[in-house]
Amino acid sequence: MRVVRVVVVVGLLGLTAGGCNRDEPDAARPRVKGELVGLFAVSPGRCGTVATGSWVRIVNPDGSLTGGPFVENRDSPCPDRTVTPLCPGAEGGLRTGDYQPFTGSPFDFAGDARDNAIVEPVTWLSVRFALASNQRDPQAKTRVPRPTVLAKGRALSGNLRAMSVAWSGQFLNVGAPKPDGSVPGLTGGPRGAFDERSGTYTLEWSSLLVGGPFNNSTIVFHLEGTFTRSA
Secondary structure, rough: HHHHHHHHHHHHHHHHHHHHHHHOHHOOOOEEEEOOEEEEEOOOOOOOOEOOOOEEEEEEEEEEEEEEEEEEOOOOOOOOOOOOOOOEEOEEEEEEOOOOOOOOOOOOOOEEEEEOEEEEOOOEEOOOEEEEEEEOOOOOOOOOOEEEEEEEEEEOOOEEEOOEEEOOOOOEOOOOOOOOOOOOOOOOOEEEEEEEOOEEEEEEEEEEOOOOOOOEEEEEEEEEEEEEEEO
């Protein structure tokens, strides 16, 4: 009997130790829910057979988000010039719960955009464009809410009406939804995925362009990186 008791005790101890070292089952992992307020740091885009990291592209007016046709950017360093990689800006990425607006002098004498809070200005057809979020959209001339991203489990959604680009001396809203809350054409998102433990995320949105040389085209932003909550 004494031997049997020892075996049972050792077996139980072994099970307990093994359980402590084991990862939690997926169903038991904590699921984040609600607004994510902080910085969505932007990982640099990288060229390849398939672009990775953060990037931007434009869909032709008669195209689709998945199949195109897409607008080629002759200044893209990628073999596939329909994809242009993005690099993190001075603040490291997209901030939620606050604005990252254009400054008082958003353009230089050549029409190149200067602002670099979210991403570094990107050259598109020989002219640099910048991305910002503004309390009053400079194209629609209306007030819009701060950028928000919501998590439900691992899925992301939100409101990015405030997003805008400055390019060639003009402003174009690139929000999703648009400033008036509508989702015309291929406008959609934001949507993505979030891992609470590692903080890694993907976030993508598309927005119909109104006015300018790309009128009725759709711009698509794809961001990847790590999210850090505000203190």
